[in-house]
Amino acid sequence: MYKIAICDDEKSSAAEAAELLEKYKTAHPRLEMSADIFYTSLDLLDAIEKTSYDIYLLDIYIDKLNGIEIAQSIRKKDENGQIIFMTSSNAFYKEAFRIHAVHYLEKPILKEDFFDAMDRVCQEQEVRFLVVRESGEVRRIPIDDIIYVESEDHYKRIVTxxxxxxxxxxxxxxxEDIGEDYFHALGMKTIVNLxxxxxxxxxxxxxxxxxxxxxxxxxxxxxSELILKYTF
Known part of the structure; x- marks a missing residue:
């Protein structure tokens, strides 16, 4: 069961988020979800004193506190809750990055973008491996663990x-063996995981x-655009 908190002081926007969530639930009938809607930051902060949520859908601009401040308060109590921001501005994406938000959705929120964000937190992703031979032994390296690859003459240094x-x-x-779009070549000698x-x-x-x-x-x-795309 995923417990979800929606916080937006615009009731129409909160309703739109709730509607998108219902569509996602319909498309994923095996997932069990319940959602609470909050129209003020104080109501949400009061609620997390008593309970925790798996997923937080937060508007960036909410009454006296902005979504970043609310997220910081959430992080003090809950390091594992997944935060997805909903906003009409990208002014706070750097701050969102620093508090490890899962996604940064710009309004009006497209169904595909919402589904993509929810997939990141609701569905286990299959672990893929890069299979290499090192010193005569076969190694299986989880691809998402790779930070970057550097060329050193005939050898390549894979850092995880x-x-x-x-x-x-x-x-x-x-x-080619990694096969993921979020790996990017910086010239001829470096590949980075965006x-x-x-x-x-x-x-x-x-x-x-x-x-x-x-x-x-x-x-x-x-x-910069690619990093933003694959970070959120």
């Missing part, structure tokens, strides 16, 4: 959360493990 692998291969072969980018500016892209790479000339805008 847990360890680093050195394999003899080509960047093209590794990219979901694991911590921050980016016009010169530098920083990864979750602290590694930094130069942003190829003329690609900053495209990279």
């Amino acid at each position: 959360d847990a360890k680093t692998y050195f394999v003899r291969s080509t960047m093209q072969t590794i990219m 979901k694991r980018v911590l921050k980016i500016n016009k010169d530098t892209l920083s990864m979750e493990d602290g590694a930094e790479f130069s942003v190829p000339r003329g690609t900053y805008r495209q990279l």
Whole structure:
């Protein structure tokens, strides 16, 4: 059973979110869901003193507190609740990124976008592996664990959360074997997991493990848009 909180001070917007949720439930009859609707930030904050929710659908602009402030209050009590923002502005997407929001939906919310956001939190994704040979042994590396890949002459360094692998291969072969759109080649010698980018500016892209790479000339805008796409 997924417990869901919808918080939007515009009743029409809250109703639209609830309607989209009903359509999602209809399309996924095996999922059990219940939803509570709140029209003020204080009502939601009062409710989470007594109960917790699996998913929070939050408007960015709600009465005296904005959605980011509400999300920060939620995070103090609940590190595992999944937060999805609903807004008519993208002004707060950086703040949303920092508090690990699942998605950032722009109003008017499209059914496909809403379903995509809900899929991220409601359905277990099949774990895919990159199969490589290292020092004569076959290794299975969870693809989502890969932070980046770097070329070092004939060998490629695959960096993950847990360890680093050195394999003899080509960047093209590794990219094809990974087979996910959220992996992006920075020139000829680096592949990065866009979901694991911590921050980016016009010169530098920083990864979750602290590694930094130069942003190829003329690609900053495209990279920023891709990171935003795959982060939320």
